Amino acid sequence: MRDVAIVAFAQSAHRRRTDELSELDLVMPVLHEVLGATGLRANAIGFTCSGSADYLAGRAFSFTMALDGVGAHPPISESHVEMDGAWALYEAWVKIRTGEADTALVYAYGKSSPGRVRDVLTRQLDPYYLAPLWPDSVALAALQAQALIDSGETDEGTLAEIGARSRTAAVDNPYAQLTGDVPAGDHLVHPLRTGDCPPIGDGAAAVVLAAGDTARALCERPAWIRGIDHRIEAHSLGVRDLTDSPSARLAAEHAGAFERPVDTAELHAPFTSQEVVLRKALGLGDEVRVNPSGGALAANPIMAAGLIRLGEAAARIHRGESDRALAHATSGPCLQQNLVAVLEGESAHE
């Protein structure tokens, strides 16, 4: 089957509020930028796939409105996932691998500012045993963090260092929302402090995928997807060992992440404690640059933040700053679902 690469990546500046922008207004400049980078026109794209969630802004079928920004009429070959855009990328990758398209446009957006995102995210939980209790996203992450502290795998000081390292790295990321010297803050839900939690904000991102020689024509140094896989944990939190992520490990194994070391990893860990889990599951040592973009602790536009990890990893390969990178995306409470991709620049083999 054909090789597939990420050939372009663009993202919006991520901000706490974007009242003046509809979701379409948020996503359209990013689409134009990513298409402009490849010189492709929208009607030359073989397949378009997006990821978003209408619950965030409380606006039904917002994804169909966002399609106006693509130029979707006359009808294009198109799909949507009510998930992070990383899973839209996976669907597009399958389309290209199976020969149904040569190029794909993948985009994602999240506009969390109109609602109360901690409450909104409770609606994705088991409706019988969990959703009636309204356990918010920070509370569930805090249960996982406490389990890690109890098992001796981390402590509040180590978690604070992860937050500080991420926001310091994000100083060089012009799109990041929360950068520089951010105080650890008060406990939001003990043991997580405000500094352990991601900023809430609005943002969008897009990538272009292409196959084989098309990728080489569109990009000087394509970021080849050597492997990509996604896996899920059992649904009930009480069934899981919250200090580990077997699904992330399995996805990484299937993506070929353990065949050779990576130099860079972009992890989608919205909470500091989740980086601890992922480093362990993915076997990332201190020699790996983790989240040079600042990661989700610096900007976490929900539904786009996972796709951004793939885009950031690819962009580093495009720029020659990485030869082999791991990109990870997550969805659901406490790292419920995990997607891992391994990206390479061509010189890594030659």
Next chain:
Amino acid sequence: MPDVLSAPLVVEFPFTRSLGPVQSAFLTGLRERTVLGVRTDAGTVLVPPVEYDPVTAGELRDLVEVAPTGTVTTWAWNPTPRRDQPLDTPFAWVLVRLDGAGTALLHALDAPGPDAVRTGMRVRIRWAATRTGAITDIACFEPYDGEPGPTEPAPCTGEFADPVTGIAAPARLDYVHTPGRAQSAYIKALEERRTVGERCPACRKVYVPPRGACPTCGVATAEQVEVGPRGTVTTFCVVNIKAKNLDIEVPYVYAHIALDGADLALHGRIAGLPYDQVRMGLRVEPVWTEGARHVDHYRPTGEPDADYDTYKELV
């Protein structure tokens, strides 16, 4: 007035969900102050129980009864409870492994403060005064220093009189909606009883209501164009079923109306003539009511019908 409008938006879902046999037994059991688990193929007792084995996907039906007492496996102190959470005073979220169970249940723990909570502490269920067969029949957990329950769960048929077969799961989310630039401009013009669309800079089509981009060209529309007020019925339907909370007598006609100058038809109700005389090509004009922010309906202008060729692209 700011350029961008905003308004409160409440989204409420009165979900009703049916239950499988295991969930039904568990939730009915809670109503009867009894906690049930289910034994997996490997022998683990899952509490709360599920219908299918999380490891083998096999159907699970081997119900057992576990104790209302248990041990905290992890916790998180919630200093500021949010609306609809189990307690309205500060509490701990806890995962609790009930005595006899192999897995943990998520709920709230009523405790005086974070210093009073630790992993490994013993707790028991505080039952809700009114129980309906829902996870909220457990009001919360509370600290417990009595004897532990049996480590071996007791066999149980899971059969109760009047079993719960479904749950009502109301959900309310509050938003502040902002429609963005294009729709804000459209809505503000309506206040002056004007209909304003936007023209695509590439294909020159005028979209009403504007959504901010041309779906054919995929570019932003910015040039504002006033259209109408008159227009042409491009197609219509006769509504025979009265909508809830809508004070309009049936039958009435709902139509697509291409306002003069617009390249997209919008929707509106047609009145001012018998419903069976509405036709494609009928020329109409808007009727506004005092204080309303939108057209109430459209009525005939009395002009001759439009020629089909003038609106066929918009049907």
